Amino acid sequence: QVQLVESGGGVVQPGRSLRLSCAASGFTFTNYFIHWVRQAPGKGLEWLAFIPHNGNNKYYADSVQGRFIISRDNSKDTVYLQMNNLTTEDTAVYLCAREDNDFDIWGEGTMVTVSS
């Protein structure tokens, strides 16, 4: 079935880095833009970044511009989010979402906790 599965979350110290993965299945991966969205505990959704089909012209939220890098490997049907210089404010569930004009398919998310 059509699905997205995130992985790579965990507990990390402030200032360190982490790379998240979003593995797609059940659809033609190269036809879609993929987004990363996060949700801090008890808070709302925050859009972070998206990457188009060919990996060019990526867009980022101001809050992560310069620290986070989105990329994709179309041979593996996977999108990545490289997160650098993490702070406690980055503690959240990180979800990837497929864009079919809007966010029509979501993964379950992976939890990232930034703590010393």
Place this chain on the structure above:
Amino acid sequence: QAGLTQPPSVSKGLRQTATLTCTGNSNNVDNQGAAWLQQHQGHPPKLLSYRNNNRPSGISERFSASRSGNTASLTISGLQPEDEADYYCSAWDSSLSAWVFGGGTKLTVL
């Protein structure tokens, strides 16, 4: 980045009708409309309505979306206990070149 504005909470009775609102500006909601997402506690969001106000396959006709200028609305008719959830609107902001979300509305079905 400025987001969309949603009321934090709405409460309505069983089988009643709830209308949730989402206010943006000429660069987002008024430009391309807003999509609506439903999120139950502990679960990922689920798309209820595209920005063109069409429902994805499998979404009940009880959910209907509309827009007037800068404000998008989601109307849920015949409220059921399972409609109790958080509802978010989202839109592409052409000025920010970014997607923006509303802060979410917690719908309580009494």
